[in-house]
Amino acid sequence: MKQLAIIGFGAFGRLAASQLAGRFAIGVHDVQVAEAEVRSAGFAPQSLKDAAASDIILVAVPVQAMEQVLADVGRHVRPGATVIDVASVKMLPSEWLSRHIPDSAHIVATHPLFGPQSAVRGLEGRQLVICPIRGDRHLKVAALGEALGLRVRITSAEEHDREMAYVQALTHLIGRSLAQMRIPDEMLKTQTYQHLLDLTGLIGNDSFELFTAIQTLNPYAPEVVEEFVRRAGVLLDQVRR
Amino acid sequence: MKQLAIIGFGAFGRLAASQLAGRFAIGVHDVQVAEAEVRSAGFAPQSLKDAAASDIILVAVPVQAMEQVLADVGRHVRPGATVIDVASVKMLPSEWLSRHIPDSAHIVATHPLFGPQSAVRGLEGRQLVICPIRGDRHLKVAALGEALGLRVRITSAEEHDREMAYVQALTHLIGRSLAQMRIPDEMLKTQTYQHLLDLTGLIGNDSFELFTAIQTLNPYAPEVVEEFVRRAGVLLDQVRR
Numbered sequence: 001m002k003q004l005a006i007i008g009f010g011a012f013g014r015l016a017a018s019q020l021a022g023r024f025a026i027g028v029h030d031v032q033v034a035e036a037e038v039r040s041a042g043f044a045p046q047s048l049k050d051a052a053a054s055d056i057i058l059v060a061v062p063v064q065a066m067e068q069v070l071a072d073v074g075r076h077v078r079p080g081a082t083v084i085d086v087a088s089v090k091m092l093p094s095e096w097l098s099r100h101i102p103d104s105a106h107i108v109a110t111h112p113l114f115g116p117q118s119a120v121r122g123l124e125g126r127q128l129v130i131c132p133i134r135g136d137r138h139l140k141v142a143a144l145g146e147a148l149g150l151r152v153r154i155t156s157a158e159e160h161d162r163e164m165a166y167v168q169a170l171t172h173l174i175g176r177s178l179a180q181m182r183i184p185d186e187m188l189k190t191q192t193y194q195h196l197l198d199l200t201g202l203i204g205n206d207s208f209e210l211f212t213a214i215q216t217l218n219p220y221a222p223e224v225v226e227e228f229v230r231r232a233g234v235l236l237d238q239v240r241r
Numbered sequence: 242m243k244q245l246a247i248i249g250f251g252a253f254g255r256l257a258a259s260q261l262a263g264r265f266a267i268g269v270h271d272v273q274v275a276e277a278e279v280r281s282a283g284f285a286p287q288s289l290k291d292a293a294a295s296d297i298i299l300v301a302v303p304v305q306a307m308e309q310v311l312a313d314v315g316r317h318v319r320p321g322a323t324v325i326d327v328a329s330v331k332m333l334p335s336e337w338l339s340r341h342i343p344d345s346a347h348i349v350a351t352h353p354l355f356g357p358q359s360a361v362r363g364l365e366g367r368q369l370v371i372c373p374i375r376g377d378r379h380l381k382v383a384a385l386g387e388a389l390g391l392r393v394r395i396t397s398a399e400e401h402d403r404e405m406a407y408v409q410a411l412t413h414l415i416g417r418s419l420a421q422m423r424i425p426d427e428m429l430k431t432q433t434y435q436h437l438l439d440l441t442g443l444i445g446n447d448s449f450e451l452f453t454a455i456q457t458l459n460p461y462a463p464e465v466v467e468e469f470v471r472r473a474g475v476l477l478d479q480v481r482r
Binding site for chain 2: 164181212225
């Protein structure tokens with residue numbers, strides 16, 4: 001069995017560990033999580049150096065911390081290893097991976113379009129975006145995704161971020177604004193309002209860290225979300241006249 | 242068979258005429274629609290005076306034109322008649338109805354939470370809000386609504402407008418802004434983004450006249466929609482810092 005190191009034992013790292021247990025010999029590195037907690041979840045805690053020297057290294061840290069972690073990992077990666085990230089934006093992480101992971105290693109950038117909340121009802125049909133960065137191991141990642149029941153789409157980091165400016169940045173801005181307003185579940189409601197309630201329920205609990213990453217680390221996001229806020233303001237001005 | 246006059250042969254007036262044909266002797270008054278068009282739809286065109294002298298008068302004109310129409314109708318309404326409106330806001334129309342319809346007539350304010358688009362798949366389960374204004378004919382309207390398969394809710398005009406500030410004003414502002422942006426139906430999409438696409442599809446085609454009425458003639462709407470735009474702007478400021 002190949003060694004798979006998961007660096008970052010947050011919500012997504014834990015989901016990956018539980019879904020991939022049995023397919024790999026899993027080690028876990030996270031400086032912010034006690035070793036006892038990793039062990040009680042059934043996994044072996046590792047030092048960064050040992051984790052980075054595994055066959056496959058899955059980096060699942062917040063995007064904001066990622067470049068530093070990749071710089072540290074890069075020093076210990078062995079020739080032929082595969083480094084994979086799971087960040088919600090892809091252009092910047094792809095640059096960081098190319099810069100810090102030695103040429104002798106493979107790089108696969110991915111974005112699983114699901115988290116522990118949506119995975120509760122199973123992984124079947126959930127989407128996995130794969131951006132090949134270096135080498136051909138993205139094909140192995142695609143095969144693994146399919147074996148897990150995921151819908152796999154292989155595309156470029158640019159195309160991913162362009163689409164995600166709408167699919168993520170816009171929906172998260174709307175959902176987070178509505179969650180802050182605590183929009184009520186009214187007695188009289190339309191199908192349309194139910195869409196807003198459902199959207200808010202699905203992403204209202206996401207961390208501010210993720211929200212910030214989606215809005216600021218995707219180069220296409222600011223234009224899309226600012227256009228939305230601007231158009232809403234203009235519409236309100238128009239009706240007041 | 243009682244006489245039912247439909248004043249205003251726009252999208253909703255036509256839907257009402259087709260749904261109520263057979264239950265009433267229907268007459269139609271609309272100064273902007275040719276008599277030949279009313280006849281070819283199978284209904285009898287009427288003067289405003291004849292329409293207003295019917296047993297039941299259903300006013301289905303845009304809210305912006307409604308007060309003047311009610312003032313004209315009020316002069317010809319007979320004792321014991323019932324005047325019904327179908328506007329998307331209820332506090333202002335209720336005031337106008339009370340002011341212009343003589344005390345000898347019954348008044349029932351209603352808001353059917355559906356239009357020709359959503360009624361294509363049938364009326365079953367659609368919502369009808371009824372606000373009793375004067376007399377007890379709201380019970381007859383409720384019975385008719387139930388006979389048509391509608392879910393009927395009887396409430397006050399104030400409570401209706403308070404809930405609709407969220408259910409209508411907020412959803413229409415978001416849907417219209419997104420429709421103007423022509424948000425794309427991306428390949429990579431989440432459940433959340435599908436909610437935005439569906440919402441935009443459901444209300445993107447509504448008239449600017451209806452949008453304006455929803456935003457400006459509901460006294461609770463401005464506070465709710467402005468809070469949304471403000472919170473979205475503040476969130477974007479926060480992430481840029």
